[in-house]
Structure formats: C-alpha cells, structure tokens
Amino acid sequence: MRIKLITFCLLFITVFLSCKKDEISDAVNPGNAYIPLLSKVLIDNQPYSEYLYNDAKLIIEERSKFDITIHHYNNKNQIISSDLYANYDILSNDLNVYQSAMDRTEWVTIENGKKSGTITYEYSNNDQLIKTTYTCPSSGSSEYSEFTYDVNKRIDRQILYWENNKTGYIDYSYDGKGNLIEEALYNLTSLGVAELSSTTRYEFDNEQNPYKLFSRLINPGINTNRNNIIKETFTIHSDADQRTDKVQITENSYAYDGNGYPLSKDGNVVYVYK
Numbered sequence: 254m255r256i257k258l259i260t261f262c263l264l265f266i267t268v269f270l271s272c273k274k275d276e277i278s279d280a281v282n283p284g285n286a287y288i289p290l291l292s293k294v295l296i297d298n299q300p301y302s303e304y305l306y307n308d309a310k311l312i313i314e315e316r317s318k319f320d321i322t323i324h325h326y327n328n329k330n331q332i333i334s335s336d337l338y339a340n341y342d343i344l345s346n347d348l349n350v351y352q353s354a355m356d357r358t359e360w361v362t363i364e365n366g367k368k369s370g371t372i373t374y375e376y377s378n379n380d381q382l383i384k385t386t387y388t389c390p391s392s393g394s395s396e397y398s399e400f401t402y403d404v405n406k407r408i409d410r411q412i413l414y415w416e417n418n419k420t421g422y423i424d425y426s427y428d429g430k431g432n433l434i435e436e437a438l439y440n441l442t443s444l445g446v447a448e449l450s451s452t453t454r455y456e457f458d459n460e461q462n463p464y465k466l467f468s469r470l471i472n473p474g475i476n477t478n479r480n481n482i483i484k485e486t487f488t489i490h491s492d493a494d495q496r497t498d499k500v501q502i503t504e505n506s507y508a509y510d511g512n513g514y515p516l517s518k519d520g521n522v523v524y525v526y527k
Contacts, residue, residue, distance in 0.1 A: 287512045288310075288466065289463065289512075289514060289526035289527070290304070290306055290310065290466065290526060290527050291304055291463045291464065291466065291524060291525075291526055292304060292525045292526055292527040293525045294522065294523070294524060294525070295522070295523040295525065296521060296522055296523075297521050298523075300318075301317060301522075302315065302316065302317045303315075303316045303317075304316075307326075309330060310466065311324070311326055311330060311469060312324060312466070312467050312469075312470060316360055316361070317360060317361065318340070318357055318358070318359065318360045318361060319339065319340055319343055319354075319361060320337065320338060320339040320340065320361050320366070320369070321337075321338045321339075321360070321361045321362060321363070321366060322335055322336070322337050322338075323335065323336045323338075323363075324470065326469075329380070330469065331374070331376060331380065331469070332374055332469055332470060332471060333373065333374055334371055334372065334373045334374065335371065335372045335470075336368065336371050337368070337369045337370045337371065337372070338361055338362075338363055338366035338367065338368050338369060339361060339366055339367060339369045340354055340357070340361050340366060340367075341367055341369075342354035343355065368390050369389070369390075370387055370388055370389045370390065371387075371388045371390075372385055372386070372387050372388075373385065373386050373388070374471065381400075381402060381406070382400055382408070382471055383399060383400055384397060384398065384399050384400070385397060385398045385471075394415070394416065395414075395415070395416050395417060396414065396415055396416075397414050398411050398412060398413055398414065399411075399412045399414070400412070403427075405427075407425070407427055407431070407473070408425055408473055409424065409425055409426075410422055410423065410424050410425070411423040411425070419441055420440065420441055421438065421439050421440040421441050421447070421450070422438075422439050422441075422447070423436055423437065423438050423439075424436065424437045424439070425473045428457075430457075430479045430480065431477065431478070431479055432455070432457050432478045432479055432480055433455060433473050433474045433477065433478060434454065434455050434456075435452060435453065435454045435455070436452070436453050436473070436474070437449060437451070437452045437453075438450045438451045438452070448492075449490050450489070450490060451487065451488060451489050451490060452487075452488050452490070453485060453486070453487045453488075454485070454486045454488075455474075455478075455482050455484070455485055455486075456482070456483050456484040456485075457478065457480035457481060457482060457483060458480050458481050458483050458507065459480060460480060460481055460507070460509050460513040460514070460515065461479075461480075461481075461512065461513040461514045461515075462475070462478050462479060462480055462481050463514055463515065463524060463526070464476050464478075465477070465478065465479060481505070481507060481515055482505060483504065483505050483506070483507075484502065484503070484504045484505070485502070485503045485504075485505075486500065486501075486502050487500070487501045487502075487503075488500050488501075505518055505519055506518070506519060506520075514526070
C-alpha cells in the first residue's frame, strides 16, 4: 500500500535517513560494554538477511536473496554513498517469473543483480545531513530530499523533490529516549497545499535494539531507535471520496538474552550475533 503512496525510489531514499550521527561507542547503549554485531536474520529457519562490517564496526554490506546494498564512508566515518542492486524479477507481473524469484536460493550479488540506483549524501559544515540524492541508472529522473532539524539536532522534516519540484514532506517525532514515535507523510497538490496522506505510529519495549549499531546509515527509525518496536499503526488518511481512514496494526513480541537484546521475534524471526 505504501508503494502506491510513495514512489519506489523514494522508499529507497527514506530507508537511509537519520536523526543523528552517534559515535560508535554510543551506537547501541552508552556505558554498556556488551555491544553485539548483528550477523544475520533467519525467518522460519531460512536465511533472510546478512550483514558485513568494516574494522570500525560500520555496516558495509546488507545482503539478501532479493537485494544487496553496499555502503561507502569518508574519513569522518560519515556515509557518503550507497549502491543498490536488486533482483527485479520479484516485481514482475508474470506469476511464473515472480514465483521463480521467490523460490530462488541464490542471493543477489553485484555480478548477478541489476543496479537499481545510488544514493549520495551531503553534509553541512557542522556535519549535519542536508541532502540525499537518488540516481537511477535506467532513467534520467532527478529525485532528492532535503532535511531540517529540531532543537535536539534530530531530523524533524524530510522534504521530497521530483524533477526539482517539491512533491511533499515527511515529519518525524520522537520520544524522550530518541525513539521515532511518529512519521507523517504529506503530499503537495498542484496548488502547493499540503494534504496528510499517511501516518505511522510506533510503540516500544524497554530493551536493546540491535539495529542501533546501524545508526550511521541515516534512517530515523529502526536504525536509530534505542528500543524495539512492539506495535506499529499505519493509517492511510481518507480523502473527500472516502468515509473512513484505512488502518493497519502490526504487533511484535520478543524473546531476549540476558543483556536485553532480542533473540527472536514473533516466534519465527531469529537474530544471530557475533
């Protein structure tokens, strides 16, 4: 449903936005000496995703059988670009092609995947992210985002542009721990009027989020939250032709280790650390 609201490319950009660039020592939980590296995720006992790191414990590759993302950093350990490769067969309208892609056991690599795009990141003189640009090799379209910050130096708005025209924005709200509790997507009409399209609200546990170590991937949400999401409420807001909003609620439950990191989610998702 979200793909109908935001272009496929914009989803890729949104995935890599951030509220701040924490120091690695604070990436999971300040003062906690135990900082595990999330190595892989299994779903129904089958490999779903894998993660590779450099010596500075920065994520450099995210792999799955559907896509692979390779991240590049500068000498300040700021992410400067991400290269995206995918198996486009999973988007096919041909059911046989789609099913073959779903059944495939070989994971996407640079060699067998198709490059779907590159995201580049620009920073201000005080090292705040100010712009991301998505470049798609198969088209000459221009797509980018600009950012504003709240008093706590967290991204509070992501402004979306297509072909140099402002098309909408996403507002971000946080709790006292820095967890993203709401994101609201607004579309701009041809007259420049902002219309609320969708909102997503989150509720959290009090345990350690293993994805916090990925905070330099610049993504307000799972990569910057201190805690784990236990409830997500996604609402598509009605227009004049609809009577009620459409609401989708997802709830999660976790089993944790002795340090508060999740070992499993919902009984079928398993987290493997190293």
